[in-house]
Structure formats: structure tokens, C-alpha cells
Amino acid sequence: MESSTMTQNKVEVHFVLIPLMAQGHLLPMVDVGRLLARRNNVKVTILTTPLNAVRVQASIDREIQRGSSSPINIQHFRFPNxxxxxxxxxxxxxxxxxxxxxxxxxxxAFLLQKPIEEAIEKLVSPTTPICIIYDKHVPVVSEIAKKFKVPRITFDGSNCLSLLCNRLLYNSKVAENLSPSDSLFVPGFPHRIEFKKYQLPDLFSQNIGQDMIRDLRDKMWKDEEEAYGVIVNSFDELEEEYAKEYTRVTGGKVWCIGPVSLSNKDAMDKAQRGKLDSKEVQEGVYLKWLDSWPARCVIYACFGSLDDLRPGVLMELGLGLEASKKPFIWVLRDARKVEEMNKLLKENGLEERVKGRGLIIRGWVPQLLILSHKSIGLFVTHCGWNSTLEGICTGVPLVTFPLFSDQFYNDKLVVELMKTGVRVGVESSVYFGVEGKFRDQVKEAIEKAMGEEDEESERIRERARDYGEKANRAMEKGGSSYLNLSLMIEDIKQLVKCRVEDDGSKAKP
Known part of the structure; x- marks a missing residue:
């Protein structure tokens, strides 16, 4: 592998990555940057705020220490908090x-134009053309790209199914006059796919009164149409049909280059992804506990933050884990309702009852490290796309409990299209007040996914293993995602080369 210094003089295009300031958007974008830096004749700069940079600096430093084929670094801009x-x-x-x-x-987000513009102005070079890859939820980047006359590619933190559903629903306006509980089929989708209106992302599911939010979403879709293309954290073997249909509907280019989390190969990458240090990780507490169990027998459960669910509902999920009689790791992420949740746990006595069989973790966990352990046999998830895809990569079935946004799309993909998961049965968005007793549904879903003498359970697990193998092959050299990233890089190199030559010819007398 060539050193960064050797290749710096041969840089043909400088990729500038601008992630949204949120953990679930920042981490996959950094993974994209690291994948780009492993290719020759490019340069990579990640633009973000100082505190967000702290989260990922260790990951970038390790990439540099390994001797990436191309230079990669982080530059800061100020966030107008x-x-x-x-x-x-x-x-x-x-x-x-x-x-x-x-x-x-x-x-x-609307006030970021000046700080980002000033940062990019320092990166502009007459000898190295720039291409901006940016999170579509940072609305000011399109105007900046136009000002500097550089191509831009959007990064979508969801998948091709979500992209296509949103575009078809937006174009058709089919959800506009429906009440929240009404059902609808996505018009023009390759398969028959049905939702309740309240299961759709905010723009469709709620009568949002804030004009700013509507303006932001309208601008986001307009920017997508005008961008050179979109890169998606997915892989062709999973979503090629939806990628092609999205291209047909929009006329834009789509490159599936994931799962990008698989760029984290060694234990340190997985352990520190998004976190500088953790005493439990350093001491190997989680891995020692997992090592004590046989292969594919432990449930890993992570439902998003406590702000997404009422503690009483989250407690039902915990009671369902207890009732399954299986060993489990249950993650309660840091949030403002943590005290209320701890009070419920103490009053109920659940933590004491499952001691030894159940490991309850409060706060951040090295999810990639845990999921990739051989003892994990099931992932109970809220269906955020990052988590869903990380579960797919490990080849384990999923138990789905979607809460809002694109999570109901991902639930459909896993349960009805891939057929590698089991739905708990919750139908309404968290914003519409998820309530009720779910412990029996959680227990039944776990049993259906992990049943030892059930043919359908085995078929679910077999399909999950198959998709896991396909996901990993896609990222290997010669795999579909590896080749798609190569195609994107070469496409941009040719595009900026033509623009430079065209500008040069116009400058001639």
C-alpha cells in the first residue's frame, strides 16, 4: 500500500465530506471517508464541528497510521448553537x-452556509478539483457547491427502499388527504407495500405546522434532483431493484457502497467507533460475558434512546426478554428519562431476577463489537437503518420494533421482503403514543426467530445467514459495493477533468 506522502502529488480529485451533526449520520459518513482514503489518487477531508471531530478523530488517526493509500484529515467549522x-x-x-x-x-442548519463556505474556500485549489459529498439534511451545501462550481453527491443515511418510497409518496401526494390511521399502498413501488399514514416519516404522517420543516424537506428533495448522484449505505444484492427504480423515477445516479460499517475490521475499530474510551471495553467486560455462552444463543437488544419510548413501554420489552428464558444483553442508552427507567427497574426487580442470564447496560456500547461476537444469535432492534444493516451483516435474524421515521420502511424490508425477521406487532409511530402490554409479543417473536425445532424459524435463520454472507462479499475487493465505489470515483474524476478542460478552453482567446 502506498503512503499518503507518495500519492499526494498524484491527487486527481479532492473529496470533501460534510456529515450531519448527529451520531447516526456522522459515523457512516466517516466510514465512507475511510473507504475513499483506501483508494489511490484521491484526497479526503471531513468537515465537521470541533466536538463532533473529537468523536471520530481516533478512527481517522488509526486509518492514517495504517498507511492509507490517500491522505485523509478532519477540518473544523463553528456550529452556531x-x-x-x-x-x-x-x-x-x-x-x-x-x-x-x-x-x-x-x-x-440554515445558518451553516457561512462557516462551511469559509472552510471550503480554504480547500479550493487550482490543481486539485473538489467534489462535495454531503448529508442531504445539511441544506446549505447545494448553494455552496454552486458558488464554487463543484459537483456534489448526496449521502443518504437510509436505504434505497426508503429513498424510493419517499420519492413516490412525495410525487403522488397520495398521503395528503388521509387521516393518520388510514392505510395506503405506495404507488408505483415494484411490490405491493402497505403502510398506515402514521407509520410514514414526519412530512407525510403528521400535519406539521412549522413552515420551516416543510421548506427544509422541499429543499432537500429539490437538491437531490439537482445533485450529480447519491451514495447509499446498502448493497446491490439487497436493493439493486430499488436502486434501479429510483434511477428510473428520478433520472439520478445511485451508487450502493455499503455496508460501510464493515470498513471497521479489527476489534479496536469496532470498540471505539464513535467513542474515545470505555472502561468496560478496555477491561473486556462485555466480551468476557459473551465468551461464557455458546454460539448463537444470546439476544442483543437495543431500542434507541429512552426519549423514543415511554419507560413503561420499554419496561415491557425488558419483561419480554426475561420471559424468553434466553441469555440477553439489554442496552438502555443515555437519555433524559434514565432516572425514571432506573426507578421502574428497581421497583419491578427485573434486574435482580435476571442476574447472570441478563446483562443490562446503561449508556454507550460498542455495538459492532458485540454484534460480531459468535454468541449473538438475535438482534432486537428499533429498525434504525444503521443498526438494521449492522444486524444484517452479522447474519442473525432480527426482531423488529419500529418507532418512527424510516424505521417502518426498514421493518417492511426485513420482515416482508427479506423475510429474515419477526415483527413484535407494534403498528403506530411513537409520536402517536405507543402503549400497551408487549411482553408476550416480544417473547413470541423471539421464540419464532430462535425456535430450535421449527422449520420456519430455521428458514428465517438460513436467509439471515445468506444475506450476511452477501453483505460481507459486497465489501470485499471485486464485490458489488467495492466496484460501485470504484465506478463513482472514476465517474467523478472524468467529470471534474471535463469541467477543468472546458473552463480552460473558454479562457483561451
């Missing part, structure tokens, strides 16, 4: 002190 009423030091969506401040964070 004070101007929109956010506390000093609040630079990421998942650390805002109250969910009531989400609109403030959205306002900040």
Missing part, C-alpha cells in the same frame, strides 16, 4: 438537552 438558543457546547442532535429544541437545531 448560541445564535439559535442552544447551550454552549451543544453541537450534535443527540446531545440537545430537550427534544423541544429540535427546531432550534434545524434552524442552526
Amino acid at each position: 448560541v445564535e439559535v438558543g442552544l447551550p454552549e457546547g451543544c453541537e450534535t442532535l443527540d446531545t440537545i438537552p430537550s427534544m423541544d429544541l429540535r427546531l432550534n437545531f434545524a434552524k442552526a
Whole structure:
């Protein structure tokens, strides 16, 4: 592998990556940057705020130490938190002190043009053309790209199915006059796929009164149409049909280059992805506990933050894990309702009853490290795309409990199209008040996915293993995602070369 210094003089295109300031968007974008840096004759710069940079600097440093084929670095811009009423030091969506401040964070996204523009201006070079790859939820980048006359590619943190469903629903306006509980079929989708209106992302499912949010979504779709293309964290063997249909509907280019989390190969990459240090990881606490169990027998359960679910509902999920009689890891992420959740756990006595068989973790966990352990046999998930795809990569079945946004899309993909998962049975978005007793449904879903003498259970597990193997092959040299990334890089090199030559010819007398 060539060193960064050797290749720096041969750089043909400089990829500038701009992620959304949120953990679930930042980490896969950094993985994309690392994958690009492993290719020859490019340069990679990740633009983000100082506190977000801290989260991923160790990952970038390790990439450099390994001797990446091309240079990669992080540059900072200032986040306007004070101007929109956010506390000093609040630079990421998942650390805002109250969910009531989400609109403030959205306002900040519209104020990023000047700081990002100033950062990119320092990167512009007459000898090395720039291509911007940016999260579609950072709305100001399109205008910046136009100003500097550089191509831009959007990065979609979801999958091709979500892209296609959203585009078809947006174009058809079919959901506009429906009540929240009404059902609809996505018009023009390759398969018959049905949703309740309240299961759809915010723009479709709620009568949003904030004009700013609607303006943001409309601008986002307009920007997608005008961008050179979109890269998606997925792989052809899973979604090639939806990628092709999205291209047909929009006329834009689509490159499936994932699962990008598989760029994290060694234990240190997996352990520190998004976290600088963890005493439990350093001491091997989680791995020692997992090592004590046979292969494919442990349930890993992570349902998103406590802000997504009422503690009483989350407690039902825990009671379902207990009732399964299986060993499990249950993750309760840091959030504002943690005290209420801890109180419920103490009053119920669940933690004491499952001691030894159940490991309850509060806060951050090295999810990639845990999921890739041989003892994990099932993933109970809220169906965020990052988590869903990470589960697919490990080849284990999923038990699905979607909450909002694109999560109901991902639930459909896993349960009805891939047929590698079992649905708990919750139908309404968390915003419409998920309530009820779910412990029996959780237990039954686990039994259906892990049944030892059930033919359908074995077919679910067999299909899950097959998709896991396909996901890993896609990222290997010569695999579909590896080749798609190569095609994207070469496409951009040719595009910027033509633009440079065209500008040069226009400058001649």
C-alpha cells in the first residue's frame, strides 16, 4: 500500500465530506471517508464541528497510521448553537438537552452556509478539483457547491427502499388527504407495500405546522434532483431493484457502497467507533460475558434512546426478554428519562431476577463489537437503518420494533421482503403514543426467530445467514459495493477533468 506522502502529488480529485451533526449520520459518513482514503489518487477531508471531530478523530488517526493509500484529515467549522438558543457546547442532535429544541437545531442548519463556505474556500485549489459529498439534511451545501462550481453527491443515511418510497409518496401526494390511521399502498413501488399514514416519516404522517420543516424537506428533495448522484449505505444484492427504480423515477445516479460499517475490521475499530474510551471495553467486560455462552444463543437488544419510548413501554420489552428464558444483553442508552427507567427497574426487580442470564447496560456500547461476537444469535432492534444493516451483516435474524421515521420502511424490508425477521406487532409511530402490554409479543417473536425445532424459524435463520454472507462479499475487493465505489470515483474524476478542460478552453482567446 502506498503512503499518503507518495500519492499526494498524484491527487486527481479532492473529496470533501460534510456529515450531519448527529451520531447516526456522522459515523457512516466517516466510514465512507475511510473507504475513499483506501483508494489511490484521491484526497479526503471531513468537515465537521470541533466536538463532533473529537468523536471520530481516533478512527481517522488509526486509518492514517495504517498507511492509507490517500491522505485523509478532519477540518473544523463553528456550529452556531448560541445564535439559535442552544447551550454552549451543544453541537450534535443527540446531545440537545430537550427534544423541544429540535427546531432550534434545524434552524442552526440554515445558518451553516457561512462557516462551511469559509472552510471550503480554504480547500479550493487550482490543481486539485473538489467534489462535495454531503448529508442531504445539511441544506446549505447545494448553494455552496454552486458558488464554487463543484459537483456534489448526496449521502443518504437510509436505504434505497426508503429513498424510493419517499420519492413516490412525495410525487403522488397520495398521503395528503388521509387521516393518520388510514392505510395506503405506495404507488408505483415494484411490490405491493402497505403502510398506515402514521407509520410514514414526519412530512407525510403528521400535519406539521412549522413552515420551516416543510421548506427544509422541499429543499432537500429539490437538491437531490439537482445533485450529480447519491451514495447509499446498502448493497446491490439487497436493493439493486430499488436502486434501479429510483434511477428510473428520478433520472439520478445511485451508487450502493455499503455496508460501510464493515470498513471497521479489527476489534479496536469496532470498540471505539464513535467513542474515545470505555472502561468496560478496555477491561473486556462485555466480551468476557459473551465468551461464557455458546454460539448463537444470546439476544442483543437495543431500542434507541429512552426519549423514543415511554419507560413503561420499554419496561415491557425488558419483561419480554426475561420471559424468553434466553441469555440477553439489554442496552438502555443515555437519555433524559434514565432516572425514571432506573426507578421502574428497581421497583419491578427485573434486574435482580435476571442476574447472570441478563446483562443490562446503561449508556454507550460498542455495538459492532458485540454484534460480531459468535454468541449473538438475535438482534432486537428499533429498525434504525444503521443498526438494521449492522444486524444484517452479522447474519442473525432480527426482531423488529419500529418507532418512527424510516424505521417502518426498514421493518417492511426485513420482515416482508427479506423475510429474515419477526415483527413484535407494534403498528403506530411513537409520536402517536405507543402503549400497551408487549411482553408476550416480544417473547413470541423471539421464540419464532430462535425456535430450535421449527422449520420456519430455521428458514428465517438460513436467509439471515445468506444475506450476511452477501453483505460481507459486497465489501470485499471485486464485490458489488467495492466496484460501485470504484465506478463513482472514476465517474467523478472524468467529470471534474471535463469541467477543468472546458473552463480552460473558454479562457483561451
